[in-house]
Amino acid sequence: MSALPVASPRATRSWLWARLRERPGEVGAALLVGLAGAGALVVPPYALGVLIDRVSGGGAIAPIAVVILVAAVVGGLASGLTAYLVGRLGGRVLAHAREATVARVLTLPATTIERTGKGDLLSRVSADVATVGKAASDVIPTVLSAFLLGVMSLAGMAALDWRLGLAGLVAVPLYVAALRWYLPKAAPGYAEQRAAVGERSRLMVESMQGVRTVHAYRREVEHLRRIDAASAHSRDISVHVFSYFTRFVTRVNIAEFGGIAAILVAGFLLARAGAVTVGEVSAAALLFLRLVGPVSMLLYTFDEVQSAVASLARLVGVIGLPGQPETASATARPVDAGLELADVRFSYDGGTPVLHGVSLRVEPGERVALVGSTGAGKSTVAAIAAGVLRGRELTGKVLLGGVPMADIPTEALRGQVAIVSQETHVFAGPLAADLRMARPDATDDDIAAALGAVGALEWVRALPDGFATVVGEGGHDLTSAQAQQLALARLVLLDPPVAILDEATAEAGSLGARALEESARAATEGRTTLVVAHRLTQAAGADRVVVLEHGRVVAEGTHADLVAEGGHYARLWQAWEADTAT
């Protein structure tokens, strides 16, 4: 399994830059208000310096008092407004990123998904989006305000006397050095910690979900030992990473000391030379003290910024992937409802072939069953016939209605051919919404009709909230047979002339299996149908049977002919009959 790509820092930056350039007004407003706010926050300590001088030199306090109080209020309000503007901007960029990611994931070529697996995709659309989201709403606004405050405070010190500003600047390289010491240790440390915690959760989840099996095989001690080891490992890593953090804090403290000491020494020298007043030195010291809290906050959350950037790079990596290839000149329309595969070869990884030249034809309105043992390539043929699997790994011809499927535009293909795959999935949400995935404009009557056609209307009506019952993950639990009926109802709603069925009916037990077979038959009535036969009765009821072995068609004909021929199919059928014989 190859991993999904991660965008380079450069590509990530240019993506982010492009998003910011789309919103010049918002970016400008956030920066302007942020600077104004930071400026206002710098005024009070500055003015206090003047105040202190007036204490020793005499003069009116009232105007200074007014300036200080107004600046305090303005600074406070502006900092709130900045947080809002930055949070809103971050939220919008995040929304853009997550929607673009999901849009790309939905249209990735099927072969890419087969190669990378779903795990990585899932972590990108959930965990990475969440990490960037947290940064956008909490971290970035704080970091930006602290940064602006730092810049303005240094400017304030320099305005008192440029040498005082220079003294304050002493802290900057010390801060940078602390950060450069810490980040290269923290990032892998936290990654290791996350991995260790993930490993621990994984072991706990599977032991708890599989507790019956653990008990049945008396493997409690082994499982506890593994969990304990994983938990101890994550504990030790956490302690270790934290020790880096405490050493980082010491370095930050040293930077703070360096800054304040430099200001005091410079202030002392300048004051002795008469260049600045004691009040001005006090103001510079107060400005610096005012800065310590926000700047250390900035430093301590810097690793969150770093991990948000890493997550964003993972999102941009997906966004940049090529989508499903589309032939530019795809303008053809199918002439009838026939389906034909001619000399089709396919491999998932570009190396090991799964199909070695499969040819089969399904006449309009005909029902053909595909039979073969596990691993024969049945599901691959089905996915190719449905146009889901395509791309460079596929050679040979796939014709729908007499024209190559690749020449039919995606939009036109929709509604022409559909596949009910082996994997059943109930989309989380109201049951009606699940069905409307097939046809968004379907009315309640359409939905009732589709459910009725597959024999599901009765149990759906009996659900707590009928069509509105929330089903799927976190909702009302449906049996696998019910889930398959919903998949068939989606097919009925979509109403394509060509239908491919690759659903396994066995889970339902034999009573359920029979009902499902009836549902499937009703759902495909009048359509050109290719059925992957997981049960031999499905084959016996088809117009024609195609037997597939090791990626090749080894026999085809009617059920009766094949049984009479006495080949592989006949042997399968005999085994089946022997079991069920009465």
Add this chain to the structure above:
Amino acid sequence: MGLLRRTVARNGGRLWPGTLLICLFQACEAFVPVLIGYIIDQVIAGGDGLGLALWIGGLAGLILVQTSMYRLGARLLMLAIAHESHRLRAEVTERVLDPRGIRTDMRAGELLTVSSTDTDNTSYLLDYIPRVAGAVTATAVAAVTLLSIDVVLGLAVLVGTPVVLLVLQVGSPAITRRVAAQQEVAGEAAALATDLVSGLRPLRGIRAEDAALRRYREVSGRSLRAAVRAAGTQGGYLAASNALSALLACGIALLAGWFAVRGEITVGECIVVIGLAQVLIEPFGVLAIVPGLVAEARASADRVSAVLTAPTLVEPGPVDRVENVELSLSGVSYRSLDGLDLTVRPGEFVGVVVRGPEDGEALTALLAGRAAPDTGEVRLGGVRVDTLDLDLARATVLAEPHHTDLFTGTLADNLGPAADADLSRALAASAADQVVADHPDGLDQLVAERGTTLSGGQRQRIALARALLANPPVLVLHDPTTAVDAVTEHAIAHGVRDLRAGLSTVVVTSSPALLSVTDRVVMIDGGRVVAEGVHQELGASHESYRAAVLR
């Protein structure tokens, strides 16, 4: 509450020294502005170069002590927290995996939350105690300093700061609400994305990509609006809190300035007051939020306690040997079972056909020893199973659940230790040899979490091989071949039959392939036996049996 007390008691060795160090650290931190004020007042205003060098050295010493106290204290406390959460986690997992089972209405997901998040939250109490102690220390140092400079100024700071914090508390429920709302919608968007990716194949099968994307955009848009609203609330709160605390700080500063003008305090004292007013915001803030955090720790501790003290599901007895392995249920009622009688003689291969799936679940739960019947008796070798030693019972009767659980590791790890000959026989009988052969790494192939790298049919065959390999005197299988194709199922039926010759086997199934190799079939409907006989005969004579089994 008892759990929290125990947490404190058993970590005292690290907790109390750590707390002391944190208090010293806080005292030093509160003293920094005092020292700076003094330096400006005495040294800079006085122009004393040697004094400056000495005092800067003093400041360096203070910060060095401060940072060392923090480092030692925080590390000690971190060790205490990490060890406590690990110990709690070990206790919880041991309880959850207790062989006797635990009676709890929590599901696996909730149990995971208890064993990961709640154990962490409980151990965080060891962080809250030193934080409160440190905040109290800092406040005390500042209060003493302020009051010694000027009583009126001191009182203004010590009363004004908590009042402002209290006023700001008024706004916090609104923020909590908005942020919770934002997180909920964000969670919804994440859940939808996860759901769409999980159902990607079915979704693409009907080319519903556009519909799916529209749905996601809609939720994402709602999430954005909620985020913007939350940012608005947070921004408003931040504006109010920053303005108010700046007003407080500046008010105090002006007051101090006014006092200095009147000559009641020195310029340096004025700076100390301003500096301390800034320093004090943090400890007061800690004192304001810690009660809420402690309440959270207590709620978590209650959940951890609930698991640790949950009653066991079955109480094993003392009998540690049985004469034979005849398994018999007489007049058993449990969940949907209603007066069930069933006997499996030693060496017999019995098929059980259920009309309702709930009967199959209830029966296998009883046979697995996961549950005790409400009425009636389950006996093994004539001995009531609830008087049997648990180890003996589990070693004698093995029930492989229908929902197969494989675990992370290699295939070989999952199958368990075995001699080569036994292994290849079990693999062949369950047709799992093909799963081994299909992968270049064979038995060493890695199985991902819960076996997701394998197909349903492959998982079932591996689980079956595992059960056969364990070679128990009595084996209970529940729908073991539902995801396997007809040909393979036929082969498995004969393989299992041959391998289990002479041993007792019970198969709950509706598969004719499996039923046709049994010695005897029992059909259960409505919780009791309605038919019994040989598969072929029942198929010929029993109408409802035919409907349930033959396809």
